[in-house]
Amino acid sequence: MKCSRYMCMRLSNVTCSCRLTYTSAGYRRWIGVPRTGTVCNIGNRILSGTYFTSHVSRMASKVGSSSKNDKNFTLNAWEDTATLYVHWPYCSKRCTYCNFNKYINNNVDHRRMERCLEKEIQSLTKVSGVKKIGSIFFGGGTPSLAQPQTLQRVVETAAACALLPGDAEVSLEANPTLLETKKIREMKQAGVNRLSVGTQSFSHKFLKLLGREHSGEDAVRCIEEAKSVFPGKTSLDLIFGLPEQSISEWESDLKQAINVADNHISLYQLTLERGTALFKDIMMGHYVMPDDDVVAEMYELAVQVLEDAGFERYEVSNFARKNARSTHNQAYWRGDNYIGVGPGAHGRFLVHTKEGRHREARIQTLEPQPWMTEVEKYGDGTRKRVIQETNDILEEILMLGLRTKEGISNVHWQKFSNSSIQDIFACNEDVQDFVDLGLLRLDEESLCATSKGLNVIDSVLRVLLNSLHHNLQDQDSKHT
Numbered sequence: 001m002k003c004s005r006y007m008c009m010r011l012s013n014v015t016c017s018c019r020l021t022y023t024s025a026g027y028r029r030w031i032g033v034p035r036t037g038t039v040c041n042i043g044n045r046i047l048s049g050t051y052f053t054s055h056v057s058r059m060a061s062k063v064g065s066s067s068k069n070d071k072n073f074t075l076n077a078w079e080d081t082a083t084l085y086v087h088w089p090y091c092s093k094r095c096t097y098c099n100f101n102k103y104i105n106n107n108v109d110h111r112r113m114e115r116c117l118e119k120e121i122q123s124l125t126k127v128s129g130v131k132k133i134g135s136i137f138f139g140g141g142t143p144s145l146a147q148p149q150t151l152q153r154v155v156e157t158a159a160a161c162a163l164l165p166g167d168a169e170v171s172l173e174a175n176p177t178l179l180e181t182k183k184i185r186e187m188k189q190a191g192v193n194r195l196s197v198g199t200q201s202f203s204h205k206f207l208k209l210l211g212r213e214h215s216g217e218d219a220v221r222c223i224e225e226a227k228s229v230f231p232g233k234t235s236l237d238l239i240f241g242l243p244e245q246s247i248s249e250w251e252s253d254l255k256q257a258i259n260v261a262d263n264h265i266s267l268y269q270l271t272l273e274r275g276t277a278l279f280k281d282i283m284m285g286h287y288v289m290p291d292d293d294v295v296a297e298m299y300e301l302a303v304q305v306l307e308d309a310g311f312e313r314y315e316v317s318n319f320a321r322k323n324a325r326s327t328h329n330q331a332y333w334r335g336d337n338y339i340g341v342g343p344g345a346h347g348r349f350l351v352h353t354k355e356g357r358h359r360e361a362r363i364q365t366l367e368p369q370p371w372m373t374e375v376e377k378y379g380d381g382t383r384k385r386v387i388q389e390t391n392d393i394l395e396e397i398l399m400l401g402l403r404t405k406e407g408i409s410n411v412h413w414q415k416f417s418n419s420s421i422q423d424i425f426a427c428n429e430d431v432q433d434f435v436d437l438g439l440l441r442l443d444e445e446s447l448c449a450t451s452k453g454l455n456v457i458d459s460v461l462r463v464l465l466n467s468l469h470h471n472l473q474d475q476d477s478k479h480t
């Protein structure tokens, strides 16, 4: 059960063999192209513009071709709306298990970071033509180490570049140290209205093993403070499947979480990341990981305990009650557009070209120093840009959407595809098997996992992604 915290980055499997640098405006560095064909001939066709014509017209007909001066532009048009993700890359200490994009720097140039975040928001909202920002998410790294003035500058910049509704969710992830707990009220003044507390565990033994800087008591204090400042809008992250963790120890963490939680809890199964201190410890035999059945039992126990406490599992890793679902994360899972700013931020949004618009998957330069230099020089620190074929988008929609309670609606699917969800999956033997096993439900309206299906969604997705990929390739070959 891998949590959905890793955006499925199609970028990683782009098979570009060369790094093309463009001199024409807008293409400054490497731009990847989808897997098919050699880069060079597609690269040249991109330069000559022929490639876009065929590709963009197909996309435009699917996603809507409103351009900036489109008369019937409406504020809520899908292609003109995006969420904003802001990556704060600094942490005060390296946890033993984490390989997210973070750097330990106790001498951060806050003003320079602030100016660069502001500039990159301005550049990317311009290049995307986004007219409405649906939500803002400060992630990291440890965004609670950013100064409130920086947070405020980011929110103001977003509001100056696009319409930011007054009730837009502005989330920030906070580590529950004493220092950061004291800043929660200032974060609210800066414009934050939802806080995700990186609790992980309440047990001293596991917080020490994870290399966390806070205690279980600190976490409780932080959550209580957050609930008083952001009532109904406080989330907490818990991690399970830890080395040497027993089911009863996990149950104790769950029960402590429910005693103190507000209305949202995220559960992440520990992913053992190569290159982390914990990975080395496990390889050296200092600790033993729990086996898969125990981890599966931990997850199913958590679903039961949280549902008994009134939480609804609305995504594999995310539980909410009283409608406290995360707006920002749901946008990811629907395959909506999002602009990512800051070192290592990922983005998916439509880019204007002379022929109309195409959708790109982007990653910003990982390292803070080079990222700031690039932003100061070019306006943004985009390091990777891949034009997303319709098939790439459909695979992402399947990958992320099927992890949600509602699954994928046919209406949403047909925003991107001529074929209905039924056309694609009704005659698919694997889907039929999963339906017969009570793991999936498929009808005219949607394809979704049952509660039982969500418990084993990784295995279901592996099979479905494979068959979708082949089905789309067959369709493509029929059309060419």
Ligand SMILES: C[S@@+](CC[C@H](N)C(=O)[O-])C[C@H]1O[C@@H](n2cnc3c(N)ncnc32)[C@H](O)[C@@H]1O
Binding pocket: 005, 097, 098, 099, 100, 139, 140, 141, 142, 143, 173, 174, 175, 197, 198, 199, 200, 237, 238, 239, 268, 269, 270, 271, 272, 273
């Ligand atoms: C990347 S951290 C950023 C927020 C904040 N710095 C914190 O530590 O809570 C966000 C979440 O990612 C999760 N995470 C990080 N590394 C992970 C791993 N190897 N396996 C599972 N979850 C992980 C943690 O549970 C954490 O709450």
Ligand SMILES: C[S@@+](CC[C@H](N)C(=O)[O-])C[C@H]1O[C@@H](n2cnc3c(N)ncnc32)[C@H](O)[C@@H]1O
Binding pocket: 005, 007, 085, 087, 100, 101, 138, 139, 140, 141, 171, 173, 196, 235, 236, 237, 266, 326, 329, 338, 340, 344, 345, 346, 347
């Ligand atoms: C693991 S999720 C935790 C969300 C949290 N449980 C909540 O409900 O608000 C957040 C982490 O995922 C990563 N992340 C999310 N969106 C991202 C994006 N667009 N680009 C890069 N990293 C992203 C960041 O490391 C961020 O700290």
Ligand code: SF4
Binding pocket: 090, 091, 093, 094, 095, 098, 099, 100, 102, 140, 141, 142, 175, 198
């Ligand atoms: S888990 Fe959070 S605090 Fe720990 S290293 Fe990763 S980003 Fe930093």
